Amino acid sequence: MTDTHPRGIVVKIAVLGLALALAVYAAFPLAGAHAWGWLAVLVVVTGLIFAIYLSPRPVPAKYLVPGVLFLLAFQVIPVLYTVATAFTNYGDGHRGTKQDAITAIQSSSVRQVPGSAEYALSVALDDGGLKFLLLASDGKAYAGDAQGLHELAAGAVTVTGGRITAADGYQLLDLGQATQRNDEVLAFTVPTPDGAIRASGLTRAYTGQATRFYDAGCDCVTDRGSGAQWFADERTGEFVGSGGSAGGEHLAQGWKVNVGLHNFARVVTDPRIAGPFLKSLVWNLAFAVGSVLVTFALGLACALALHTDRLRGRNIYRVLLVLPYAMPSFAMLLVWRDLFNQDFGLINRVTGLHVDWFGTPWTARLAVIGVQLWLGYPYMFLVATGALQAIPREMAEAASIDGASAAQRFRRVTLPLLLVALTPLLISSFAFNFNNFNAIYLTTDGAPFPPGNSSIGATDLLITYTYRLAFGGSGAQFGFAAAMSVYIFAIVAVISVIGFRRSRKQEEVYT
Template identity: 65%
Template sequence: MNAPLSGQGSAQQAPGREPVGSRPPGQRAARDHAPTTLTGLAVKVVLLGLTAGIATWAAFPLVEAEKWVGLALLAATTAGLFYLYLTPRHIPAKYLVPGTLFLIAFQVFPVLYTASTAFTNFGDGHRGTKDDAVVAIQTASVKQVPGSVEYALSIATKGDPATGPLVFLVSDPSTGAVSVGDAEGLRQLDPADVTVAPGGKVTAADGYTVLNFGQAGARGQEITDLVVPTAGGAIRSTGLTRAYEGKAVRAYDAGCDCVRDSETGKSWSADEETGSFVAADGERLAQGWKVNVGLSNFSRVLTDPNISGPFFGTLIWNFGFAIGSTGLTFLLGMAIALALHSPRVRGTNLYRVLLILPYAMPSFAMLLVWRDMFNTDFGLVNNLFGLGVDWFGQDWSARAAVLLVQLWLGYPYMFLVATGALQAIPAELTEATSVDGASPWQSFRAVTLPLLLVALSPLLIASFAYNFNNINAIWLTTEGGPFPADNPRNGATDLLITYTYRLAFGAQGAEYGTAAAVSIFIFAIVATVSAISFRRTRKQEEVYA
């Protein structure tokens, strides 16, 4: 008997079933597609509805700002998502698109925004547009002059009386009209929505909480600083119950593109390259506007002595901290792992549980505990060893303290990964070296350590990158100190990341553009070191493969 030909056999089908190849591809896809469950349909409707709601919410600011490119991108993205999830096609894309969008939103966009900020003068005094700067200059120069209109004033807020944004409720003495004013301007209220006491003082207003004298007194500086721009000048407070509409001493002249002071006659011309109004004698007005400054911020980091000196000094210590933290934790963790890897040690499980306790505790809490332990007067370290070291008062003692804290916090992680790597090394390799007459140290150096490095090199590179930007380790222990008397911005234990943070949010004025430029340098340094390290790791893997 001869077996049937393969072609004939494949054509035979079970009774009542049509041949697989007889249906067109579209019909096969439709038949193979599982029906949508009610739960799946509900989840899809909710998520697509949420997407439409977010897109609609985001569209209004884009339309108001006339960002048509952004609006078109938003519309195209929303339409693409609806098409993707309302059709049965493109199954892989349904899983890839959400992750891609989150990657763009939380990784790519912040990096690009930081990079774009590095090419501007964005910071205190240079946050808005030129028109915003003109308004700020004019309102800041408002003074009360003879004939200035005075108003009965009430202080109010729409939020919490202690923290909510403040507004002025003023009553016009000539018409009795009540208006609400803030930094955006003055808006008249409906008389039916307010209650006015004899004398014109507003005692209640719908949607607002009127502050009493105690609440207003606690926010006296905010009330003094609040300026409400008007067509004729601006409204400022005189105490807690009265306000006046003063005249701006400094005004913008479009003809000369400058700001003139009506009292002194001095003028400040607009400098579009720096985003400032500059006088002939070089004086700059504090309020400017945001402009593109090209590579100026990068040049300042490298050439300006006030920035380049701290930058390069901090960079050297930053490398020392990252290498020291990674190297010391690796050496201690590996040594403990080797000790517990010996079959002669008993109770290894108990030891391992005790040794990883620092890793199980919240690092920010432990950093605060260690800061107290290094206290000069009542700290545990000085009292236990009978020392009188001012740990955080001297440069090198503060750096040593930070490295010791990092050693205690970081060795459990290295101990865990080294333990796992040691268990993956075949025992036959080390036994073979012993048979050849090698000592334990020679066996470790020739076999165990190279194989450990092959397995752990990527983790060491990641640990270096993490410690290079480990802001918590510094900020919660030394806060970057100790600081020299002539430079409160840069301390002995500052990393580039803490120095950048202080540039961006320091009490002496924010310099977001310069801080962004330093961030780009940090990114380039870490990326270069990581790329070189990974390349050497691959060569090492090829040797021991």
């Protein structure tokens, strides 16, 4: 059946026009980044969309394409990108290509030398980020960015008081705005053939000479002053010193390379990582299972208590019980952190205790489980209430006639039927709590930590341990973090598959 109604045609034209606009908008950045493979995918997908929705025939794909595209965009592609990143050394110091690393090394070693050119500096912004607008002593104006120096037409700039005060296509920063970005301005460099242009304060810049330069003949970086050399290591994506004062030294700027299974092997072979990883895994499983069990038990108990027609004001009680679920979790986690404070926390003050809740491993673990109980039971209460209402009352009445007590009716009839409906939700809740970053990060931040080791705490989940290990003081290690994420994904996937299989068998028994 085809929709020939004018309104349907207008909607179809609008949607296809939006799809085409988005495709064109995405094509330019892909072409600029020379991502020809992704550009080809974009063209093919856009062509398929038009072919499917312009066809007059009732093609089933018209209903499947939107869901498939969203699945690919928000699930499949991010997972594949994470897995691909896990096989690289991508991270701080290894973000770009080898040429990017060479440029960064030479630019960071720039020093001002006698007779070097100087410029009046104006700091500006455009769509590409920070820019230097430079006015030379001969009156020529230039724009400098990470790609180099570009001369500006005389009519495109306005010069006042010996400085550029306006330029077509650029948003100039005043002195106050530039001061707020002082560190970024001083670190910014504009590459030149034999050095780079750097800022000397916020109003002056100079052309300096690089003290370190790259020699393609030896594939190495040489220091002009000391003669020290660093040779390219294509396996690790960095320049490594050989002999002399540079022996064994690695330059900070490297490039992205494929390191194979190195990141995965590091997780299980490095004793500084493998031991804490296994300890954190044990607590992670206990936290996820414990959170599900206690929230399900309390939520089910509340649902059973309100599952009677004789109770007045049931709707009021239900609203009150759901209140924790309606509040922002991140704000409530911060509130609970203060409630557990040893000195001024409400819990110690009301109970008359002086417990250092976050100071010892078991009290900290008990505290985070307690917080999860308060945050999670309303969800379990809601789903249990819905499941209880779906169970025919005749089944409980039949069991009662057969002489079953209330406890027996619950254990033999109500609970099995509830689990048939709720097991998939319990499994999804387990997966969520297994990676519940906020619950730990906003309450204990992984504390308490053992003496002399601030990388792994008693309440750290694998996800918070990964975050601290990959983005700690040594800088971001995206490749390593991605490898650990793959391990976490595999663990959750295996447990979830086992749980769903058991759920399917249970459903076959009770249906």
